[in-house]
Amino acid sequence: MKALILIATFLFSGLMVSATETQIMIRAKARDAKFIGSSLGGAHIIIRNKVNGQILSEGNTTGSTGNTDLIMKTTKTRETSITDSQTAGFLASIDISEPTFVSIEVVSPFNNKQAQVAVSTEFWLIPGKHILGDGIILEIPGFIIDILKPRTHQYIALNTIKGEPFLFQANIVMMCGCVIDKGGVWNSDEIEVKGILKKDGKYLKDVNLSLISTNLFEGNDLLNNPGNYELTVYAYHEKSGNTGVDKVNYVIYE
Structure with missing residues (x-):
């Protein structure tokens, strides 16, 4: 019996160790404009496991609306970044042990109910493979x-x-x-x-x-x-x- 308990404990601890922190930067950008951040109360972000609907992370974007020249006036190429260290976003940190299909919903502007828009996307999240920099950008029209x-x-x-x-x-x-x-x-x-x-x-x-x-x-x-x-x-x-x-x-x- 002790041997079985030790084996079970080892297997369980192994499963726990195998969960890997995975970071995703989520940003909400107004169509034909800049990013939604602290000055407007932020955009609300919900990340869910698509299989069972479990909420994996939730919160509001914080930071500045971004650099106007960079976002609105600079000629962009494939590798051009439109954010800097101050640009608003929500950095989610999720522990997963295997590739996980997730949905991201953005509700914005969070504090202006009559103007709220909900947009979403879906993608695979891979353990330990962070999505940073500009991250995932969802466009908010209106x-x-x-x-x-x-x-x-x-x-x-x-x-x-x-x-x-x-x-x-x-x-x-x-x-x-x-x-x-x-x-x-x-x-x-x-x-x-x-x-x-x-x-x-x-x-x-x-x-x-x-x-x-x-x-x-x-x-x-x-x-x-x-x-x-x-x-x-x-x-x-x-x-x-x-x-x-x-x-x-x-x-x-x-």
């Missing part, structure tokens, strides 16, 4: 849009706005938090921003929004009737295919 005016479920007296331009206002940034400005790297002149207005559930009109300062878009129109209103603001960039939407409901009463 814009983050926050409607500032009117506020959610705001009640507005008709006599305070009748005959006066009613202001619509939205803050819009890239999915990495990078700024949108006139003539900038992310040029507001190339982005269509529009509000779709409904009254009592029926389409009413479109409202154009234009940049008035960094990231801030405004438009206005006359609203002369009481009702339940819904404003949908969208941004669209034809060159990259980036889109984004936010919605707000408000009430105009007599």
